[in-house]
Amino acid sequence: MAKEAGFPPGVVWNRAGRVGVLKQVPRDVWDHPDWVGRSRTVERSTGTADRAEGLRRALRMLVELDDAWEACRRDLRREPRPVASMTASEAEAFAGDAETLLDLEFDPEVAKAGGEALPGDPGELVGWAARSLGLAPAAGLLPALGEAVAARLAEPTPTTDRARYEAEARRLLTPGPRRRRRMSLAELFSLFEADPRRAGLSGRTASNYTTAKAVLGDVVGLGAFVDQVDRDDMRRVRDALLALPLAPATKRKYVRAVGSLFAYALREGLVEANVALGLAPPAAAAEGALKRRQFTADELARLFPPGWGLASPVDWMLALGLFQGLRAEE
Structure with a gap:
């Protein structure tokens, strides 16, 4: 990232030669669920190398970031709901919510890059989850909730039977027999x-x-x-x-x-x-x-007198043509 004298704070040239935004996440929103476990630096690109257009987009990004952080501050200022006691089922539900928040918020890649990871200790995780859920458990509840969260996290992750999954997917994706319209x-x-x-x-x-x-x-x-x-x-x-x-x-x-x-x-x-x-x-x-039979010699003799001189097959063909009234081309 490279800063330019004419750019306002937070607007820079990024490594790809495009106008971008570089801002530090304010310390007072680090505990908000939206930012727990994430990098403390926001880097975004406007996608353009045009100075004027990039500056316009970057300023809009900065305004959106400030609005988002202000919303986080409002969330953090809300008073959590005090919880004096919980039943076993409520404690189990809390542990499930904590596990869900952990899955949603913790990004291992961010932790590898130096970002802050979620607390690994169940007691600390209880406090973080309670704040995220808007709850303020009584001090006497924390050990029991810590045990519930630890037990929940210790449960083995269910594995997928891939063969069964693929068979079911094929069954669902294979079209059934087409219903034919009945017609008379x-x-x-x-x-x-x-x-x-x-x-x-x-x-x-x-x-x-x-x-x-x-x-x-x-x-x-x-x-x-x-x-x-x-x-x-x-x-x-x-x-x-x-x-x-x-x-x-x-x-x-x-x-x-x-x-x-x-x-x-x-x-x-x-x-x-x-x-x-x-x-x-x-x-x-x-x-x-x-199938028609051929004329006999006697039948032909009765049809054509002997004086016609029909000695060859060609003679007979011409005679029959004349007898039937055929034209020359036929």
Whole structure:
């Protein structure tokens, strides 16, 4: 710290080259709980190297220190409350308060730096704690209070079971299972249809979901909760869709529409799994029964007279194209 001729008392340049405050704690406040065990010198920095700004901040700090010390003086001038006697429980409570004050006020680092430490003798500690608590115990109480304080300080400090602490911390910090909102199939369809990502669906695609909704309503019931629909329900819905008198490809689209609905429910957190996943039958299996057979030679002869001269596959391809009215680009 370096003093400057133009600075008022208490304002200095600190070692970092910034304006700071250096003041001695007044002797008449040393016994105040705010200053017991602390350094007798106050060093504070304004945080700026600008002379004018630093001086302004330092003067404000000095005023705040003077106000704080004056408040300490007012506390010390208050008359302590006389205490003629204490019960055993009151003496124990006093010892607990003394221990708490000791923990709050005693700073080992300050003591190492040369500051005044709290008294180690229980008798002296009783007097210090009593003053801090605004009490004036009778002389006959001091030995008993000293014994209570000594016994309290002699108790072993409880140790923390770190493994148990970490396990409990993990338990508290781990989020519990998310509660899902229960929703009926009818509500799910409404939410699904209102999703902005489905705004551009074609009329044909939208009709797939309309049919799927109707079959779901017939088989499961639209009032059923989504999270109660299981795989067996989905198999019955699939079988009902595949039994419709429609083309196999169309029926597969309806089954896939049901799968898309439950995939949406899974994405929205309404179910734990898509129970309709993989229910659509393979195209070959669904269409195998309706696979068209080839024309026989006799059938082709009846369709095309012998004079057409259809000797090669290309001839037959051109003839069939003409027969069906196909355009050249087709």
